[in-house]
Amino acid sequence: MTAKNLLTLLFALSTATQGLAQPKEFVLHAPQVEGSPTAIWISRTYEEVFRRLNIPLRVLYLPHVRGAVMTEVGEVDGQFNRFHDYSDKYPNQIRVDEPIYSVVLTAVVPAGSDLQFDNSWQSFSDTGLKINYVRGIEAVEKSLKQHVDANLLASVSYIHDGLVNLKYQHSDVFIHGYTAMKPYLDSGEFKDHLQLAGTIERINLYPFVHRKHSALAPSIASTLTQVKAEGLPMQYCMEAYGPGSEQLCRGVVPQ
Known part of the structure; x- marks a missing residue:
């Protein structure tokens, strides 16, 4: 095999390997207390959204202020929920235009x-x-x-x-x-x-992502819309809060 052919083969193998590589993990900041009903149903919703996007997800539980700072500087990729105009104060944050939580x-x-x-x-x-x-x-x-x-x-x-x-x-x-x-x-x-x-x-509160992930925001929004249309967040909420929670969950899961 000539050197030229060997280089061509190595390039092809490298390209194929890159195509099989897993997407990089996406880290979301959650301000809720880990294990609380609210944290459970919202995290399950995001797990389903990112599963459909084929992106590994990790949830990082931090107080509001610490999470805001870490996300603004890009140490964390996104946030569970912030109010509509959050980026007025934190310009590196891009709103995902589909509410996650009322x-x-x-x-x-x-x-x-x-x-x-x-x-x-x-x-x-x-x-x-x-x-x-x-x-x-x-x-x-x-x-x-x-x-x-x-x-x-x-x-x-x-x-x-x-x-x-x-x-x-x-x-x-x-x-x-x-x-x-x-x-x-x-x-x-x-x-x-x-x-x-x-x-x-x-x-209404919305997901936010760091601007380096701005291209991903529309995909998150459309997938979240689909998941909501299927009634999954409502299901997750009622399972988290238990029997008799339907009215409560109807008040917090945006339609």
């Missing part, structure tokens, strides 16, 4: 409280209430700062921290997504100590 932002107060809020951030204006929220949720932080003095606001890293502060009266109100809070509110630790005080806003 979050019902809800106020929680100590049991026995007369406080009630009326579907508006303005209902917190001039109340003097100390309000906690989870750090890094820009939609909540932005809305609160428009209506509440900064010295009355405090952020926490995790839902549990905010509910503990409320239980022991270190704060007056905690605001977060209802379905993410529900397992805590139903637990013995909080069930008799806290109560709901009104829905503040419902917003």
Whole structure:
């Protein structure tokens, strides 16, 4: 075999090997608590989306702020869910134009409280209430700062921290997504100590990817649309939350 023919054969083998190579792993940041019902149904949805795209997926559970920083600099490839205008603050993030999750932002107060809020951030204006929220949720932080003095606001890293502060009266109100809070509110630790005080806003949350993966965003969107049309996220949600959860899941799985 001549040297020229050998080089041709090696090139052909190299090309064939590259064609058989597995796609690079895609790492998604999840702000939810690992193993929580919300984390379970959303992660199962993404697993199905990326399976259909033939891309290996790894979910990385991190607090909101740390995940935002790591994704913005490209250390992480994408994020489970952020609000529509998230890229205004983080320009390296590209929105996938198909919502994954509808979050019902809800106020929680100590049991026995007369406080009630009326579907508006303005209902917190001039109340003097100390309000906690989870750090890094820009939609909540932005809305609160428009209506509440900064010295009355405090952020926490995790839902549990905010509910503990409320239980022991270190704060007056905690605001977060209802379905993410529900397992805590139903637990013995909080069930008799806290109560709901009104829905503040419902917003759709979207997947985001780093701009180096911008070409992949339309494929993720179309595949997610298909998976939703087949009813799989709804199925995953009801399996995660258990019997009697159909109404709850209809409220959080965007149609």
